[in-house]
Amino acid sequence: MGRRVTGRGGRRRDAAATRAEILEAACVLFTRDGYDHVGMRGVAGVVGVDAALVVRYFGSKEGLFAEAISAGFALGEDLLFSGRDGFGERLARYVLEKEEKEGFDPMLILLRSAPNERAAVLLREGLEGQFVRPLARWLGGEKAPERAGLIVAALFGLAFMRDVVRSDSLTQAETEDLVALVAPVLQSYVDGPET
Amino acid sequence: MGRRVTGRGGRRRDAAATRAEILEAACVLFTRDGYDHVGMRGVAGVVGVDAALVVRYFGSKEGLFAEAISAGFALGEDLLFSGRDGFGERLARYVLEKEEKEGFDPMLILLRSAPNERAAVLLREGLEGQFVRPLARWLGGEKAPERAGLIVAALFGLAFMRDVVRSDSLTQAETEDLVALVAPVLQSYVDGPET
Amino acid sequence: MGRRVTGRGGRRRDAAATRAEILEAACVLFTRDGYDHVGMRGVAGVVGVDAALVVRYFGSKEGLFAEAISAGFALGEDLLFSGRDGFGERLARYVLEKEEKEGFDPMLILLRSAPNERAAVLLREGLEGQFVRPLARWLGGEKAPERAGLIVAALFGLAFMRDVVRSDSLTQAETEDLVALVAPVLQSYVDGPET
Amino acid sequence: MGRRVTGRGGRRRDAAATRAEILEAACVLFTRDGYDHVGMRGVAGVVGVDAALVVRYFGSKEGLFAEAISAGFALGEDLLFSGRDGFGERLARYVLEKEEKEGFDPMLILLRSAPNERAAVLLREGLEGQFVRPLARWLGGEKAPERAGLIVAALFGLAFMRDVVRSDSLTQAETEDLVALVAPVLQSYVDGPET
DNA sequence: TATGAATGAGCATTCATTCAT
DNA sequence: TATGAATGAATGCTCATTCAT
Numbered sequence: 001m002g003r004r005v006t007g008r009g010g011r012r013r014d015a016a017a018t019r020a021e022i023l024e025a026a027c028v029l030f031t032r033d034g035y036d037h038v039g040m041r042g043v044a045g046v047v048g049v050d051a052a053l054v055v056r057y058f059g060s061k062e063g064l065f066a067e068a069i070s071a072g073f074a075l076g077e078d079l080l081f082s083g084r085d086g087f088g089e090r091l092a093r094y095v096l097e098k099e100e101k102e103g104f105d106p107m108l109i110l111l112r113s114a115p116n117e118r119a120a121v122l123l124r125e126g127l128e129g130q131f132v133r134p135l136a137r138w139l140g141g142e143k144a145p146e147r148a149g150l151i152v153a154a155l156f157g158l159a160f161m162r163d164v165v166r167s168d169s170l171t172q173a174e175t176e177d178l179v180a181l182v183a184p185v186l187q188s189y190v191d192g193p194e195t
Numbered sequence: 196m197g198r199r200v201t202g203r204g205g206r207r208r209d210a211a212a213t214r215a216e217i218l219e220a221a222c223v224l225f226t227r228d229g230y231d232h233v234g235m236r237g238v239a240g241v242v243g244v245d246a247a248l249v250v251r252y253f254g255s256k257e258g259l260f261a262e263a264i265s266a267g268f269a270l271g272e273d274l275l276f277s278g279r280d281g282f283g284e285r286l287a288r289y290v291l292e293k294e295e296k297e298g299f300d301p302m303l304i305l306l307r308s309a310p311n312e313r314a315a316v317l318l319r320e321g322l323e324g325q326f327v328r329p330l331a332r333w334l335g336g337e338k339a340p341e342r343a344g345l346i347v348a349a350l351f352g353l354a355f356m357r358d359v360v361r362s363d364s365l366t367q368a369e370t371e372d373l374v375a376l377v378a379p380v381l382q383s384y385v386d387g388p389e390t
Numbered sequence: 391m392g393r394r395v396t397g398r399g400g401r402r403r404d405a406a407a408t409r410a411e412i413l414e415a416a417c418v419l420f421t422r423d424g425y426d427h428v429g430m431r432g433v434a435g436v437v438g439v440d441a442a443l444v445v446r447y448f449g450s451k452e453g454l455f456a457e458a459i460s461a462g463f464a465l466g467e468d469l470l471f472s473g474r475d476g477f478g479e480r481l482a483r484y485v486l487e488k489e490e491k492e493g494f495d496p497m498l499i500l501l502r503s504a505p506n507e508r509a510a511v512l513l514r515e516g517l518e519g520q521f522v523r524p525l526a527r528w529l530g531g532e533k534a535p536e537r538a539g540l541i542v543a544a545l546f547g548l549a550f551m552r553d554v555v556r557s558d559s560l561t562q563a564e565t566e567d568l569v570a571l572v573a574p575v576l577q578s579y580v581d582g583p584e585t
Numbered sequence: 586m587g588r589r590v591t592g593r594g595g596r597r598r599d600a601a602a603t604r605a606e607i608l609e610a611a612c613v614l615f616t617r618d619g620y621d622h623v624g625m626r627g628v629a630g631v632v633g634v635d636a637a638l639v640v641r642y643f644g645s646k647e648g649l650f651a652e653a654i655s656a657g658f659a660l661g662e663d664l665l666f667s668g669r670d671g672f673g674e675r676l677a678r679y680v681l682e683k684e685e686k687e688g689f690d691p692m693l694i695l696l697r698s699a700p701n702e703r704a705a706v707l708l709r710e711g712l713e714g715q716f717v718r719p720l721a722r723w724l725g726g727e728k729a730p731e732r733a734g735l736i737v738a739a740l741f742g743l744a745f746m747r748d749v750v751r752s753d754s755l756t757q758a759e760t761e762d763l764v765a766l767v768a769p770v771l772q773s774y775v776d777g778p779e780t
Numbered sequence: 781t782a783t784g785a786a787t788g789a790g791c792a793t794t795c796a797t798t799c800a801t
Numbered sequence: 802t803a804t805g806a807a808t809g810a811a812t813g814c815t816c817a818t819t820c821a822t
Contacts, residue, residue, distance in 0.1 A: 011785090011786075012785095013784090013785055013786075013820090013821060013822075014785090015784075015785060015786095018785080018786090033310070034310035035310075036231045036232075036310060036311075037231075037310065037311070037312075039811080039812070039813080040812085040813060040814080041811090041812085041813090049785095049786070049787085050786065050787050050788065051788095051813085051814085052786080052787070052788080052814080052815080052816085053785075053786060053787080055813080055814060055815080056785085056786085060813075060814080061812095061813065061814090110360075111309070111310075111355070112309065112310040113310070114306075114307070114355070114359045114360060115228070115229035115231065115232065115306075115307040115308070115310060115359070116231075116232075120359070120360070123360065124360055124361060124362070127360060127362065128362055128363060128364070132362055132363075132364050133364075136364065143368075143372055143376070145363075145364040145367075145368065146364060146365070146368045146372055146373060146376060147376065148364055149356055149362050149364030149365040149368070150353075150365070150373070150376055150377065152352075152356060152362070153349075153352035153353045153355065153356040153357075153365065154348075154349060154352050154380075155352070156351075156352045156355050156356065157347075157348035157349050157350070157351045157352020157353065157355065158345075158348045158352065160306070160309070160348065160351050160352065160355065161344055161347060161348040161351065162348075164309045164310075164315070165305075165309065165315070165318060165319050165322060165323075166319060167319070167322065167323055167327055167344050167347070168323055168327075168340070169323070169327050169328075169331060169340040169341060169343055169344030170341070170344040170345070170348065172340075173338075173340065173341045173344070177338055177341055178341060178345070181338070181341060181342065181345055181384070182345065184383075185349075185380045185383065188379075188380065189376070210802080210803090234794085234795070234796080235795080235796060235797085236794095236795080236796090244803090244804090245803080245804055245805060246796080246797085246805090247797080247798085247799095247803080247804065247805065247806095248802095248803065248804075250796080250797065250798085251802085251803070251804095255796080255797080256795095256796065256797090401806090401807080402806095403799090403800060403801070403805090403806055403807075404806090405805075405806060405807095408806080408807090423700070424700035425700075426621045426622075426700060427621075427700065427701070427702075429790085429791070429792080430791085430792060430793080431790095431791085431792090439806095439807070439808085440807065440808050440809065441792080441793085441809095442793080442794080442795085442807080442808070442809080443806075443807060443808080445792080445793060445794080446806085446807085450792075450793080451791095451792065451793095500750075501699070501700075501745070502699065502700040503700070504696075504697070504745070504749045504750060505618070505619035505621065505622065505696075505697040505698070505700060505749070506621075506622075510749070510750070513750065514750055514751060514752070517750060517752065518752055518753060518754070522752055522753075522754050523754075526754065533758075533762055533766065535753075535754040535757075535758065536754060536755070536758045536762055536763060536766060537766065538754055539746055539752050539754030539755040539758070540743075540755070540763070540766055540767065542742075542746060542752070543739075543742035543743045543745065543746040543747075543755065544738075544739060544742050545742070546741075546742045546745050546746065547737075547738035547739050547740070547741045547742020547743065547745065548735075548738045548742065550696070550699070550738065550741050550742065550745065551734055551737060551738040551741065552738075554699045554700075554705070555695075555699065555705070555708060555709050555712060555713075556709060557709070557712065557713055557717055557734050557737070558713055558717075558730070559713070559717050559718075559721060559730040559731060559733055559734030560731070560734040560735070560738070562730075563728075563730065563731045563734070567728055567731055568731060568735070571728070571731060571732065571735055571774070572735065574773075575739075575770045575773065578769075578770065579766070600781075600782090624815085624816070624817080625816080625817060625818085626815095626816080626817090634782090634783090635782080635783055635784060636784090636817080636818085637782080637783065637784065637785095637818080637819085637820095638781095638782060638783075640817080640818065640819085641781085641782070641783095645817080645818080646817065646818090782822100783821100783822085784820105784821100784822095785819100785820085785821085785822095786818100786819085786820080786821095787817105787818085787819075787820095788816100788817105788818095788819105789815105789816090789817100790814100790815080790816075790817105791813105791814080791815075791816095792812100792813100792814100793811100793812080793813095794810105794811080794812070795809100795810090795811080795812090796808105796809105796810100797807100797808080797809100798806100798807085798808075799805105799806085799807080799808095800804100800805100800806085800807095801803100801804085801805095801806095
């Protein structure tokens with residue numbers, strides 16, 4: 001749909017484009033189904049190529065996954081840091097208003113792929129190295145690592161209940177109500193325990 | 196060789212007991228590995244019976260899972276309600292100090308099984324009906340469902356980061372430091388938005 | 391053919407018999423095609439069962455192969471030792487007149503499977519431990535290991551040229567002529583270098 | 586990255602030279618791994634070209650193999666014929682002392698590729714036409730084809746046990762001991778059945 | 781002439797489940 | 802009631818080869 005050029009019978013033969021399409025499809029599928037429920041055949045099928053091509057470009061399912069989440073971490077980095085004021089609200093709004101850009105949502109990938117050991121290793125390292133530790137450094141002050149971890153935990157908890165479990169209590173709520181409740185909590189972690 | 200020894204010597208001819216053993220083993224395995232990574236063969240193997248027997252007793256993997264988590268929800272219920280004072284700290288301590296009683300931990304089952312659609316349906320219904328809604332009722336006041344949902348979200352976020360992702364920032368922290376940071380947050384949800 | 395009981399639709403349901411049939415089929419296929427060109431599906435297909443059943447009974451392709459050749463080594467052992475006189479001729483006749491009992495021939499399995507590293511390990515150990523070393527012990531005298539090795543080498547060379555390469559010079563020859571030429575050579579290895 | 590360096594710096598635009606390099610690489614790989622375990626990708630990779638180029642130059646894997654072994658047969662021819670005296674010893678030494686010139690050894694190719702039907706056809710024809718029959722003609726006398734076949738069989742048996750199976754009894758032996766035992770046997774085939 | 785994108789058939793293995801006993 | 806034999810679909814991955822450029 002949209003991108004495909006040759007409706008049928010031998011496709012575009014543009015490696016970079018095909019590779020990108022595969023990666024995009026993988027991002028969407030990993031978001032929706034998590035590591036274990038995504039198959040190479042499935043990813044290939046969405047793009048309309050053979051599964052062997054996916055292996056050729058990404059080496060293995062693990063390699064494909066690694067690239068899919070690295071795109072996610074990159075996306076997340078610039079999202080966080082802007083200024084201490086309003087940080088809590090900004091984060092709360094990110095989680096509560098995120099639109100799953102074209103079906104891709106790094107938080108959901110993480111939440112739904114973590115049960116897999118192979119995926120978990122990549123996830124742990126990426127999250128810790130590109131998210132939690134930088135955040136702790138940026139926060140500074142006492143118990144910075146703990147506060148950073150708790151911020152991330154709060155975010156994932158929220159995403160888990162809303163988007164994975166889809167708890168009525170959160171999906172049916174007004175966004176503004178939730179922001180009003182959550183933002184101060186996140187902000188309290190930013191400002192540190194000297195309240 | 197031959198008969199597995201289950202601690203009681205040989206396999207008994209007590210159907211109810213065998214059924215209970217199977218369920219117990221399933222709880223442990225679902226906790227450790229999540230729905231997708233638990234096999235009927237694995238469960239059966241722990242108890243020393245054939246996989247077909249597990250199917251016979253529980254109908255299917257899904258049926259086995261349903262019973263395993265219903266045990267979990269039952270367990271959780273009496274845990275929560277005791278009194279409004281110190282509720283935040285009590286919950287925080289539950290998550291941070293929980294010992295995974297004999298390897299069984301309903302939160303981990305939930306976190307690690309949610310990626311599976313079949314499991315997710317059961318989880319959603321159980322969590323909502325037996326946990327979030329009762330909690331909301333108990334909380335009372337304004338925005339009770341939202342506050343209940345956020346409490347559960349906070350709990351799961353914490354468990355996810357500590358026990359699934361195993362983020363250094365939380366696993367290496369002092370429990371008391373985390374309690375000090377998290378308890379007020381949870382308590383704020385209990386006391387409601389009397390800002 | 392012959393053995394099958396249920397022409398179609400669910401087979402005999404006799405594990406021992408099915409297992410034996412699978413093993414027999416494997417022996418024939420390994421003989422004809424060698425390790426690499428035998429597939430689990432192929433073996434299963436001959437017997438009329440699913441490939442998964444072969445895995446169930448033998449663990450893996452390697453396990454199946456191990457059992458197939460162990461049958462071969464067992465078969466070979468009692469073949470060798472009878473008495474020093476006429477030993478050369480007896481061996482020559484064995485190689486030249488062997489009928490590939492129902493398509494099973496351990497020498498061919500070895501010749502055709504050795505290129506595969508996994509198979510080679512099993513083959514090396516089996517041949518050395520159950521054939522060459524016992525033979526050397528039985529031969530006794532000077533340079534016994536060398537002489538034993540050369541006897542086995544002569545045998546395999548013969549089998550290779552006749553049954554694998556199928557060289558006209560040997561396939562079209564009179565058996566008696568070949569025996570007359572080869573027997574003294576083998577016997578010379580038995581009698582040792584004090585000629 | 587990018588261009589492979591092949592010792593001459595970059596890839597040349599000399600088709601004939603590239604072709605020769607590919608063939609050389611193929612000879613080495615076929616020697617080491619045998620027909621089945623050599624991949625077009627592997628051969629191409631050694632030289633630093635694309636697998637498709639190998640197909641282009643040699644038509645198919647089979648074509649590549651055909652040329653590789655024809656080089657081997659050519660190499661073998663001049664090796665054999667020098668004179669009747671000491672022929673047995675010369676051959677024995679060839680097999681036992683051969684250094685696998687730069688990794689290329691026609692006997693090993695043959696031994697390790699024979700399990701493949703496609704390869705076997707080429708091998709059979711080449712060995713028979715360029716080796717066994719010429720040798721028989723050269724030997725002359727009674728039962729010349731049989732004696733020629735047996736000489737070749739003896740050689741292959743030796744190579745098989747030493748280099749493919751790697752039987753301790755022969756790999757650990759002193760070369761001189763083996764020569765002393767084998768040479769007379771080969772010579773007896775040369776001199777014929779003048780028992 | 782040569783590259784590399786793309787294919788499709790093949791591999792061994794794992795799984796929940798069904799069915800005969 | 803309970804066992805375990807048997808199934809078939811699915812998994813990730815490899816391969817020689819073809820075809821557009």
